[in-house]
Amino acid sequence: MSDPGATLKPGAWLTGRSTYKRPLSYAGISSSDPRVARAIDFVSYEAELLDRKEYVVWQELYAEDGVYVIPIDPETDNFDSQLNMVYDHDKLRRARVVRLSEGYAISAVDAALTVRTLGRFIAAEVSDTEITLRAAQIVVAYKRGTHHIWAGDVEYKIRFGATTADDRIVLKVIRLVDSQGVTPASGFLL
Amino acid sequence: MTVEFTEENIYDLTPDELVLTDRVAGRMYTDPDIFDEEMTKIFERTWIWVAHLSELPKAGAFKTTYVGQQPVIVSRDRKGNIHTMLNRCRHRGATVCETPSGVVNGFTCPYHAWSYGLDGSLRGIPYPDGYEGIMDKSTMGLKKLRTEQYNGMIFATFDHDIEPLEDFLGDAKMWIDRFMAQGAGYPVKVLGTHRFKFKGNWKIQLENTTDGYHFPIVHRSWMATVDEETADMMSFMTDPTAITHVLGNGHSVMQMVPQHTDLEADDGSEPLQPRFDGLVADLRAQGVDEERIRKLVYTVHGTGFNLNLFPNVSLSISFFRTLRPVSVNETIIEHIAIGPDGPPEIVDRVNQERMRAHENFQGPFGFGTPDDAEGWDRVQRGAVGGPELPVMVNRGLARETKSPEGWTTSHVTDESGMRAAYYQWKEMMGNE
């Protein structure tokens, strides 16, 4: 990354956290392309499972090498070297599903009800075996008279299987607008 | 003299009367007037933790945070001095910095561009002729707090007359030193911060960092996911050597894993946990010597205790936990991950392991924190009922003893640490 101060006009303020520095790739492929449409259907199904808290079914949508991550630093792709909110590989994801389902975790037992909307789909990279998709996600979480909004950009990498039932998520990254700020503690997944 | 809390008298009692030896009144969590008084009598009159030295690694480095409800900037000047000053322009009050942290030459207010140095002094005013003869620039710097540090922990206070930080910490100092031993021969540095809020009074969190009693209940789901060694390590409920000491000035220390109280006393006899086999192998592959590996891996899960410093920071096992009161029923918590600050080829791999462990329990999606937060929300919701009903902090009162050091001591599941914090609260709230 070049020094942003170097190109600054005299007296101009440095832009703060209002803009992303992450490069945005764009495949230029329409959402009506069958592979893109298939991916959008798939992530919509994933979203519904999460809203319904069907975690046991949900976890099988992930590849064994699949990663689910909510980073704190919205610019990073190097999740290993930074602190994240969630950084689940297969083993931890399965442990989390047990935790969210078995009835010992009081935050999960009384978790907020959620409804989420996915939109603004962009196919970043498309092949016949894999797709990288970006989307906006708004989750409204309702608990004890209060609504909280979890807004973020989501990046999915999906590996296509022989049939749609064999499609698997290889990577899901949720970059929250307030990942570096303050959120409530959560008894559900984004 | 013991005051009885009754429906009739509960709103006539002064705040300091709401703390008894074994109980406090529920009104302490819910009364906004008490909250306002706490901000001035406690948060503006004692040492408040604001930063760790590693967050200000070089000249010009700064961090924005709060002392009580007041926004402050903590900065490091070119001479290495640390300053804490109000984040409030001396012209007409705008914040001069809205960035969480960074490196700068100074701070310029965005409104009319008054500019301040790293020490808060007013350096420049645009079109200064309008102020000629009516204002002395040297008196118009950002309002300064007193700033002192101990072993990397930076504290600030609005009160320029209170005792020096080291006196306030007193017996807690040796416990800070013990805590920092998890740097494994290196200084400790901040690796990242989780922030979350809960809808409850700040004292609910203050109690929680010295509450061993809730652990097997609230954290049952976390315990179910850890390996046997970790579960063993956390089996302090019935371990008589797991004890809490009261250290004075509201500070206390609870030792959940007494064998890890003094990490430097490691004689090599305790086997390293098998789950760190990969870490050990990676460090060996890096050419790190065996003694160093032992030290780094032995300390990777931190110390065996929570050191609770009144009123806003706890050095908890392997991380810092801070609380920030927002209103009578809203509090922001930070869980700050830390690790050794050494050569990257040695510490980076160790710190990855530490961050993964931190993520596993802490933060808004951890396997531990959300359950704590649910408990605290419920306390606030319940405590709205019966402001005269006592919150009981009497557990273990009859089994307190004195340690050889003279510290009041009880079991780690007892509420001695809470009683100590409330005693300090009572003292400070009783002051004029």
Ligand code: FES
């Ligand atoms: S308010 Fe800061 S320069 Fe005017």
Ligand SMILES: [Fe+2]
């Ligand atoms: Fe807890």
